[in-house]
Amino acid sequence: MRTAAAQLALNEITKRYDTRVVLDRVSFTVRPGERVGVIGDNGAGKSTLLRLMAGVERADNGEITVVAPGGVGYLPQSLELPPHATVADVIDLALAELRELEARIRVAELALAGHAEGDAGHAEGDAGHAEGDAGHAEGDAGHAEGGGAGSAEAYDRLVAEFEARGGYQADVRVDAALHGLGLPGLDRARPVGTLSGGERSRLALAATLAADPELLLLDEPTNDLDDRAVAWLEQRLRAHRGTVVAITHDRVFLEQVTSTVLEVEEGRVRRYGDGYSGYLVAKAAERAARLRAYEEWKQELARHSGLVAANAGRMAAIPRKMDKAGMGTGAWRARSRTHGAAGRVRQSQQRMRWLTDNPASRPPDPLRFTPTFEPDQVMSGTMDHAASRTAGLALSGAVEHAADRVVDGVVEHAADRVVDDVVAGLDGVRVADGVVAGLDGVRVAGRLRVDGLTLRCGERLLVTGPNGAGKTTLMRVLAGELQPDAGTVRRSGRVGHLRQDEQAGPPERTVLGAYATGRAGSLEEHADALLALGLFRPSELRLRLGELSYGQRRRVELARLVSEPVDLLLLDEPTNHLSPQLVEQLEEALATYRGALVIVTHDRRMRASFTGSHLELRAGTAV
Template sequence: MRASLTSQLSLHGVTKRYDDRTVLEQVSLSLAPGEKAGVVGDNGAGKSTLLRLLAGAERPDSGEVTVVAPGGVGYLPQHLALPPGATVQDAVDLALGELRSMEALLRQMEGALADLPPGPALDTALASYAALRARYEAREGYGADVRVDVALSDLGLPGLDRSRPLDTLSGGERSRLALAATLASQPELLLLDEPTNDLDDRAVARLEERLRRHPGTVVAVTHDRVFLERLTSTVLEVEEGRVTRHGHGYAGYLTAKAAERRRRQLRHDEWREELARSRRLAETGAARLEAIPRRMEKAIFGAAAFRARGRSHGAMGRIRNAKERMERLTASPVAPPPDPLSFRAALVTAAGAEAGSRPAAELSEVAVGSRLRVPELRLDTGGRMLVTGPNGAGKSTLLRVLAGELTPDSGTVLTPGRVGHLRQEETPWPRSATVLEAFADGRPGDRDEHADRLLSLGLFEPSSLRLRVGELSYGQRRRIELARLVVEPFDLLLLDEPTNHLSPALVEELETALADYAGAVVLVTHDRRMRERFTGTRLELDGGEVCSLRRPTTCR
């Protein structure tokens, strides 16, 4: 597939609302052919909405969206929208929708051509058929299904049965299936929503290589910091209904954000200083004015009285001017840069110093069918363990065993302290429940106490507490899980893909909080930057078996 020089996408004055909530407001932007753009922002800011507008899956309430891509558009949503009972083949056909439509039209035209006699009508029909076939061949449509199988193999799903029901696949397997089929369609414009989620290192490396070679335009919503650094030339930040374009890739975005924050902080500091100066002038002038009558009593007549009255009028004028400046400054405050939503909770252990030298977790001869076999495993109090391995290796199974949610077929599991578990799967809260109700579910205390506690974490703004769970993005629902985890003390934290769908800034906050945490941590993550920074024990699983166990060493 060759990128067309005419391909482009642009938004002009686009506004998108859901009920009474404005997600995007008067957004204007454009991308040139061949650009590789990453879309970043806090969860729920409107990143996926922006992608759906570009894909034509939704329409704006006002404004214009223009996408010119003769080579086709490939859209990877976060979740497959298929009915119950759908199969792998249905998912492939959905992703190859443009090619499938072209195939159907080619067959229809072939049938019509056979019925046309020689003449102008046949010539016109043949020209239309040739043009459509050229477009189909330019996208290598005849090899699309073979490319799906190759992509599935690259992403760790070789030989996937096309008749297999989708509901028998894990969430990660469904995501990889959708990604493979989208890439296999070889469109000119790729719109990808969190493409690296649920991919192992090998699959991410293949994806990055494939996207770097892509001759067309790529727009990817992602929280993967390494992916942003390696792939993007442009970063689109979605914030407070606006979309801001930053050049020079992810590094340029970080530089621009830091500079913007310094400028806004400087303007706010100058405003505060001017307000304080005006207040001091008003207070000093009032004190001086109060002293003038005492001096006038001693000099009722003559030059002294004249000077005193002059000072009185001058002081009153300065006080009036200072108060007017205070009123103007107060009426037009310069806000400080917004504090990013942050993970500020102080993680502490339930047992504290009394834990002594007992292990935070200990397993002996544990077996869970064919999914997991752990002959021996110990994690000391305050220890750190990173569990790695390909998808299906048994990582989540191990965490469920440690959490007491899955009883092994044999062996013993010892976790003497309190255990907190952040699961990869979502908690099925009622869609009508609010953020605050989901956070408070099963916890003691009244509504105000829960609201104060949740807001103190910095994960939600006050206006978000009334939002319904059904209105939230996956990332926002993930924040509820994080909030519930950090408000209680635990001796052992089990974190299964904790960075999924979290903004890069929040991931940095999470890493800082965990670094200061006094308890033990067992971590499963595909976040490459988090793994690079990890310094504890590394446990590798494959096929449910322990392949290696490497403990940190101290060089003297």
């Protein structure tokens, strides 16, 4: 059942967990039929917002209105089920409203059948006493007719509602959804505990979609889906007859499905129209306006500072006392032409104090990856003397990051061969003819086999393959973090590695401490550098790593990568748990990076726009 009255409205909603305010006086409305994408940094409060919409949690303040006669379907990011539950149990849970409606129809059918039998028996009795009490029979007949009509009308209403919600096709839709999401022919009697985490997620999503509710609330529905399944899901949601609200980090999903974007940031929710493209245009305009306001603030501060200095100089040239000042002649006439300078100085000083107390916020510096060696210098084989000194540091860095290699069972130590990789001369530095990394006959038992791979400065390589294909193993070998069982690994210069699953440091270490670890300089200097990137707010620098979300910990590692030069940049699923806006900034930084890049990603938009070489791995071997 679809109705134009269906709506979702939040008014002044506040939600706290202990002393932390997750959502602060949030208000917005979702119109019937809208397809809304909810985005924001990991830990910003997106899932909390969806749970409030679904009624799973209650707000501390404010009012939530949900009007959806056709039902509400809610898919959490993780579904907790007892291990003895079966596939059929999960489906019945998602179809609970339809199953209840179907049960009420069965009860109504039994009531009608029982009423009909009673009427038949009563009619026979009345026929036997027709001569005795015709009036009484007429009364009973009228009563029976009234009761039967009421039961029949209730039954008809239930059936109409069931049909309007597609109840008779629900199980067919379950099968279609399971097929579209990559689980065809899933046994309904199979225990859920025997399914993988990804299979359980797809089962829950299929069952939620099959319920076909008027309002769909989905938390990261594209997780654990391959490209084919995501394409099917996008088509299914575009065809959905009701309203969709979905949390997602998938930018292609946002482009293909959503008409409205809600951004959750710092406890507030901002609404953007015209889909994801409209969101990007609006964010670019916001940044331009912020930059313009900051430049105007700087210019006005500089102007008033100049006015104060200029007029103060003029005031200093005027004697405090002059001859015949009281007569209004002579020197007094000269002083009268300059006495307004004092007022201008006071006005400018007041304005400067106001500007200083109310500074315009500076936009974050764009993310930027930089190599130690420039490709044109490397390929020509020479650098200037300043670059030579930098390369000397790179030599020590290469020794630090390089790993030993195994040749015919003999270990050759890294420090003995890195000198061959970076060659210093009187005229400059040559980086092995531009080669920053190379693999030859590398074997990691049961995980990776690479006969040959060469990466030169400025080259870009996209590594793809199914889960377990050896992509992360390859990255760890290139980074020198995993010693191969056989083969040669050569590296030159510095290596930067953004790992897929890695803590940025001990849980008790602060954000600022993790960023500054192993770096020269004061904490104040590092705090300024970190805040300039816009990845953290000042209040977050003292948070401990154990208190951070996964996405926040990744931002610590990302900040370290962009703040030091690296010649070989290894990014393993860099978009995981980052907001779409930050991923856009990351792509811009990679577009101007001139070192060697190796990237592993499931991000469809990043893969589609990638320019460079492509290596596909299957079962640890290039195909």
